[in-house]
Amino acid sequence: MVLAKTTLFDSDLQEAAQLYKALGHPARLQILRYLADTKSCITGDISEELPLSRTTVNQHLTELKKAGLIQGHVNGKRTNYCLNPEKVKVLKKIYKSFIEEIEANNLEC
Amino acid sequence: MVLAKTTLFDSDLQEAAQLYKALGHPARLQILRYLADTKSCITGDISEELPLSRTTVNQHLTELKKAGLIQGHVNGKRTNYCLNPEKVKVLKKIYKSFIEEIEANNLEC
């Protein structure tokens, strides 16, 4: 690779790719779904919901946080992870414009 | 890693993650956008549209093909890459159910 060429692309493409990438692992999708299903924030023991160790789950949580899709609030001994509605909005917007661009054409070969 | 634990997840999560993953690189997004913008199929020289070598672009094309988002048709010396509308439909469906699940709740911490 030598150099990370990712930065050579339009910033909107970079932002979009970063978000999709965050969604690109079943564990992270399951975490998000779990958040939605239980209608609550996460307090620690999500690792028992996943077939992965606590350490690994924590890593996925960190990545979702880095992507901005969830937020962590420390609450004493526990940490509460919650969805970030603002970032979900951004995702929706990005996806919408992407799919509209794609859908606009019925390509024939 | 030792073992790929990806297979331990629900197949729908796996399928979704695989699609999002394919979208998780700016080069691949740009390729898809280029396909849409030019309202045509790709015949070879997309690498000139990207800040990457032909070899690398070809690799990204292969990945998009593997994900099913595009199809390649050999046409003599050239190869035509086209969007696969069926897979785009699948993506839309997957994304829709995902975002609806997420959106259903206004989580408060």
Add this chain to the structure above:
DNA sequence: AATATTTGACGTATATTTGCGTCAAATTAG
């Protein structure tokens, strides 16, 4: 038939992701 173009296959190097165990700091409970 000989040459040029186009493409994917292959190999390689580096970067990143994935997964886990261990440990230490912070916090809570007893």
Add this chain to the structure above:
DNA sequence: CTAATTTGACGCAAATATACGTCAAATATT
């Protein structure tokens, strides 16, 4: 205060992704 719980930081190993050069097969051109 001491012991237990919870979490993130750190390090490590293996797998994947990213990027590219080179080469060979297929096709088109001359």
